[in-house]
Amino acid sequence: MLLKDEWREEIVENREFLHRIPELGFKEFKTSKYIFKKLKEYGYQVEKVAGTGVVGFRKGTDSSDSTIAFRADMDALALREQTGLAFSSVMENRMHACGHDGHMAILLGLARYVSELPEIGKNILLIFQPAEEGPGGAEVIVRNNLLKKYSVEAIFGLHIHPSVAEGMIAVNHGPIMAECGEINIRVKGRGGHGAMPEKGIDSIYVACQLINSYQSIISRNIEAVEGGVISVGKIAGGEARNIMAEEVCFEGTIRAYREDVYETIKRRISEINRGFELAHGVEIEEYIEDMYPAVVNDFALYNRMLEAFEEEEIEVLKPMMIAEDFSYYQKEVPGLFYILGSRNEEKGYAYPLHHCKFNFDENVLYRGVESLVRIAKMMGVAVK
Template structure:
């Protein structure tokens, strides 16, 4: 088989067995088998993750990472290789990411000699709760003397054959907020003898709108979204408890912490105003992706620059950022949009799909990065 056929075979097999974070057992077994057939030394990491290493003439190591997990999503693509796991789907392109890494590992296995060492990181749980942080805490990057790290993500907002990149901050720092308002229930006809948690909830949400509009510099990016509200039992009962959940996004830690601080201040003030209890819990998630300036300029001044689109920062989140807090790296948004073939659905869509040509583009991108860094 030629490389494109190999890529297609890997992608179609992996697409049929999507598994959720830290439960990628079938996926891990397949990846391990394929990498060992290519002659790589493979070891486990982060429960279901894998590391595949090839020693070069130098200990200096370049790492390439792919995520592994699927989504809780019922597939509606209608393809012959549709998901065999009911209610689960590779709707974010991670099957493509893995196929690209396997294809690149195949390409690399035929190159002699390697001037520098190469590490492939197959990482679980990118969709949550996050596998990159676990791998970093296990000391993988230090153990293998990783100097630079690279990753990519299929991106249907950019046409096939191009890729998106920018220097500096590219994705948002993200976190979650859970809020519980405790009032006092009562009969709907006697509201003065109760303490309506729904009224407090309405005041909270209205007050939160001032955080982004009045407490942040308009030039800075920040988002606070309340996504769920649960409260009340029936129409004639004053609600005693209301629960809210939301997400926080920002392009800097300073802005992120400002949003959190203002949430607490508003909640504390309304506790006093309404003589109620407001419990707040924050769950800090992924930091910002920050692409290395020198590596970005290296790409710009190479033949890759002709395929590059310099993109604006995005409010999405990616745990590749944990690796970049340890070593310099780049994260590419690999174009997968193909209007002629109908590949236009967004990520996390039940009909998300892409052309196999995208896989070859990913391998060529990694190959060129290795040449630019004198790996071979």
């Protein structure tokens, strides 16, 4: 598909404008205002959702009255940009370092394309969703019954990613991203002099053994062919080198592709904690917060996408332990989430997501719009 020059210019303009005004989750006020205005210009029925979210709807002529939805996330990261771009962030310690500016520009590109069709088949719903980075705008949108309101039949989303070569589409069926949760543990011992450890209860020693024991869950309680991760990334305790700490706190993340595996990890963490309380005489407080479900791609939609693209355009996406709240939509309707490659080392586009120098070429935007247009045609929206 060849994009008109004026479309290309507008796609880039949209991306650059949005890149300049990165905003955190549920605070995307300027971003929301811009998206709302654009969708109105394109002739869509527009409404606000989930506070700062925006949706655009166009009714088709198909007798089924079913709707195909497309989603882009809106929020940015608390990060100081160091790209040196002419359109760098003007917001202090805020940056679009995860490609969401590109996602929005791509979905606006689809909106523009569809707006110029004299008529469409199935209805189309464009979801600009806040707070993907947290605490999760998709759950709010689903809870407010947006998908049911518009009779959504299927939903699609993409993510720009530098792990895949520029222009390639990486996709697979089944679980492609993990269910995740956050663990917060407090180990309460009894302080004392480091020279007389028998007089106290060493919470640092117990916490270290506890963290090591958690890894046995992955190696001994989960089938070897199943994926699971427990990572502790933060630990704090103690006041002086020769005083046993009264308590230690540590925090981490747990992840798995299957819900039953995820629940096993949670259960075993709690059981190990209780055992350590008995074995060491400590008190262990735990708080495990469930975050996002696993992203599980629909098999039928996956097969249809393979038919819409040439074999050389597609590569098999290996499941990743990262998380995405697109999964909440997939709990309600069949959905497909895919990776849009952006890695181009010759041009310097190889920095990872969430890096202060992350960027991508304009061609990624054009390729993203093209991919969504193909899907819209495949699903019976863009029939002309």
